[in-house]
Each structure stands twice: as C-alpha cells, then as structure tokens.
Amino acid sequence: MxxxxxxxxxxxxxxxxxxxxxxxxxxxxxxxxxxxxxxxxxxxxxxxxxxxxxxxxxxxxxxxxxxxxxxxxxxxxxxxxxxxxxxxxxxxxxxxxxxxxxxxxxxxxxxxxxxxxxxxxxxxxxxxxLAEDAEAQAQLEATLEMATPLLPVAEGVLVMPLIGKLDAQRAAQMTETLLAGVALHRAHTAILDVTGVRRMDTTAIEALARAAAAVRLLGAAAVVTGVGPVVAQAIVRLGVDLGQVTVLGDLKAGVAHALATAQQRRG
Structure with a gap:
C-alpha cells in the first residue's frame, strides 16, 4: 500500500x-x-x-x-x-x-x-x-462643470448662473470655464448671475472680481446680475472693489444691457 x-x-x-x-x-x-x-x-x-x-x-x-x-x-x-x-x-x-x-x-x-x-x-x-481616485476626481469635475454651466443666450452673450456655495475650488473652475467660453464663442459680454448663491463671503466676492478682470483681459465686458441687498451689503462691508464690472439687479436686465451695448457697437 x-x-x-x-x-x-x-x-x-x-x-x-x-x-x-x-x-x-x-x-x-x-x-x-x-x-x-x-x-x-x-x-x-x-x-x-x-x-x-x-x-x-x-x-x-x-x-x-x-x-x-x-x-x-x-x-x-x-x-x-x-x-x-x-x-x-x-x-x-x-x-x-x-x-x-x-x-x-x-x-x-x-x-x-x-x-x-x-x-x-x-x-x-x-x-x-488610483483608478478609484481618478474616477472620483472625474465625477467631481463633472459635478463642478454641471454646477457652473455656461450658456450662450444671444450672439456674443454668455451667461453663467451660479448656484449654492462659491468656494475657492469652484471659483477656480468657474474662471477657467468662463474664459474658455469667452474665447470659444468670441463673446463680447459675459454675465455672472449670482441669484442662486446662498452666501457671499470674501472668497466668493474676490473670485467674482478676479473672473471679471480676466474676462476684460480677453476684450469682453463683465456683468454681474442677481445682486440682492444681502450681497450688496457684503460687498460694501468687505470693501472688495469690483472695478469696471457692471452690476445689475437681475439676469433679464443683464441680457438687455448686453444686447443694447452690442447694438451701440454695431451702430
């Protein structure tokens, strides 16, 4: 055996x-x-x-x-x-x-x-x-892109509606998307609508000022709309200079301003 x-x-x-x-x-x-x-x-x-x-x-x-x-x-x-x-x-x-x-x-x-x-x-x-981290980053970037859409509303006029909280990371992404859009569409006016922003602190207001300045460097005008009393008080209280930015009460007024300015240029 x-x-x-x-x-x-x-x-x-x-x-x-x-x-x-x-x-x-x-x-x-x-x-x-x-x-x-x-x-x-x-x-x-x-x-x-x-x-x-x-x-x-x-x-x-x-x-x-x-x-x-x-x-x-x-x-x-x-x-x-x-x-x-x-x-x-x-x-x-x-x-x-x-x-x-x-x-x-x-x-x-x-x-x-x-x-x-x-x-x-x-x-x-x-x-x-690493693959999971890359996928999570891609999802985050997609979420940020969805959270800061850039909408062509008329020839040469772009609108970026901002909703929620505008922190440093989102502000950087907002500026990148905005500038790329201005160059791509050869826009003459970029409107940043802050009606849906819950809170405006120094970071958010300074981000708007920097984005507007960058838009002007590309030869376009920057317009900020949806500035209510609370946001207006925050801008004054924090002493942030928005420079040559046109500030209007609502998005409708912003679009009308952009179209009128374009008409004046053509005239």
Whole structure:
C-alpha cells in the first residue's frame, strides 16, 4: 500500500504553494506571534526567508508603531471567529511613494474547529485605488462643470448662473470655464448671475472680481446680475472693489444691457 507524503513533505508542499501566491500571507497563534508566512511576506518584513518570521511579534518588525492596532485586529478575529476583510491602509513603497494595501484576516482553526490563531494576507490594490481616485476626481469635475454651466443666450452673450456655495475650488473652475467660453464663442459680454448663491463671503466676492478682470483681459465686458441687498451689503462691508464690472439687479436686465451695448457697437 502506497503511503502518502510524510508531514515534512506535506509542509514543504504547502510552503511551496503559498510562496507561489502573489499576496504576502502569514499565520499567527493566539498571542499574535508568527507561526509562518510565505516568501512575499518575508520580503515585506525585510527577511530573506519566511523561517525568520517564526516566533516574532509585530513589535519586532518595522511596522512596530502599528503593532497595537494589528494586535487588536487579531484579537477581534480570534475572539469573534469571524473574518475581517478589506481593511485598506497605506504602506511606504520602495520608490519612496505610497503603496495601498488591503489587509485581510480570517480565523485559523485546528482539526476540531477551535480557533487557534489567525491567517492574514496583504493584497496590493494600488492600481485599484488610483483608478478609484481618478474616477472620483472625474465625477467631481463633472459635478463642478454641471454646477457652473455656461450658456450662450444671444450672439456674443454668455451667461453663467451660479448656484449654492462659491468656494475657492469652484471659483477656480468657474474662471477657467468662463474664459474658455469667452474665447470659444468670441463673446463680447459675459454675465455672472449670482441669484442662486446662498452666501457671499470674501472668497466668493474676490473670485467674482478676479473672473471679471480676466474676462476684460480677453476684450469682453463683465456683468454681474442677481445682486440682492444681502450681497450688496457684503460687498460694501468687505470693501472688495469690483472695478469696471457692471452690476445689475437681475439676469433679464443683464441680457438687455448686453444686447443694447452690442447694438451701440454695431451702430
């Protein structure tokens, strides 16, 4: 009768198997001391062989500053008997950058099913994280673009209705969109309608002044409409000089002003 591989052979086979996997894998006892790991885990730990991990704790490794957190995660899995998956954290990369890791832990059980430790592995999700960040940025830019539309309402007349809060990031995006639109449409008048702006602070009013000045540098006139009593008081109180900007009460008056000015130029 053919005998199966002995224990040493089975362990060697298991070690070869986990060494072939791309993730850094480890297993610990209930005291969070390492019982073993694969070659990727050894490399991550700064060792040449997984055997050098055996008997060590996280306090013995280069991430010792996070040892208490890792021990708490181990205990949570050991005491609950439930896995703890997809814990994302940054690691320093070899090139000085940041590598993003998803850390996973599951209970290590003996033949009877009792929890005797924890098995964990690290998955490099840097590419996924960068893709998620790029998608989030694209969504943000699309949202900002939708929040600051540029509308051609007549030949040479553009209207940008502003709604909500005008912060520094949105102000920069507003100016970029406005200037690109003035150049594209060869506009002679750009109207910034602030009727829907909830609050006008120094940042918002100064952003309007800068946007208007930039429009004038392109040879177009800047008109601000929708300035109610609260906004007018804020402009006076903050002492922001809108320069040569025409300020009118509502958008209808702004469009009429732009068309009349265009007619005068043609006449």
């Amino acid at each position: 053919t005998q199966g591989p002995d224990l040493e052979g089975r362990l060697a086979q298991f070690q070869a198997m986990v060494d072939s996997l791309p993730w850094a894998i480890f297993w610990k006892d209930r005291d969070s001391r390492y019982l073993g790991g694969n070659q990727a885990m050894a490399k991550l730990s700064g060792f040449a062989s997984p055997r050098e991990l055996v008997g060590l704790a996280d306090t013995d490794l280069w991430w010792r500053d996070n040892a208490a957190e890792y021990r708490a995660d181990d205990l949570e899995v050991i005491e609950s008997g439930q896995p703890k998956l997809h814990v994302r954290l940054p690691f320093p990369g070899e090139d000085g950058g940041t590598v993003w890791i998803d850390r996973h832990r599951v209970p290590l059980r003996d033949a009877s099913g009792a929890v005797v430790g924890v098995i964990g592995w690290f998955e490099d999700v840097t590419a996924k994280k």
